[in-house]
Amino acid sequence: MFMIMFVLNDRKQIDLILDEWNAAGIKGATLVESTGAYRHRMRIPGRYAYATTNVDEGNITLFAIVPDQAAVNNCLAATEKVVGDLNEPHTGVFTYWLLSNVKGIMKHQHIE
Template identity: 35%
Template sequence: MPKLVILITPLIDDAHTVADAWQQAGTPGVTFIESYGMRRLQEATHNPEVLPGIMSMIELLRNREENSVTLMSVVQDSAMADRLIDAARQIVGDLNGPDNGILFVIDVERAVGLRPYSSG
């Protein structure tokens, strides 16, 4: 069954290295999304209730460069997902440690257009 592998990390430079490693492991592609965690929003504003002005909070974070990156890749099976997890751990470190990120895998019911990575 195909898997969706998602890594959310504040280590932006490392995220690019992870994406390269994922491609070398054979993933068909990697998508980057700029993201902001609620905890970072709260820390930036020193306010536990940020929802009413969340868009202005995001602008604040963009200016302070306190964002994260979310990497996503749909892969063929659990074995490939395991390779991506191993590659991410080697680059960002212990995901159970503070401020390294979180990684999770979701089953994909159906994937259309999934093919191996080709560098050429």
């Protein structure tokens, strides 16, 4: 099994990401509101009083457990279908790692 972590840069895309992940077989994910160090450092009062974008708006980080490398590849493809090439700036960060032990996940929750 693998853990997937995806930091989504554009919060407005979250529903599209979840729809694509579901279509790719990823039936469950944990969403966490997050902020990177760069955005955190940019929070200087009054500095962006006239800015057109909200620098305080953070990211959404998604975590999902999948059964195998094929599911990871499907999830990555589904993600890039929404956000575009993750090698481009302002898209997000996708990473995954092998899990040696998992408890507390029933087969019908995430892993089919």
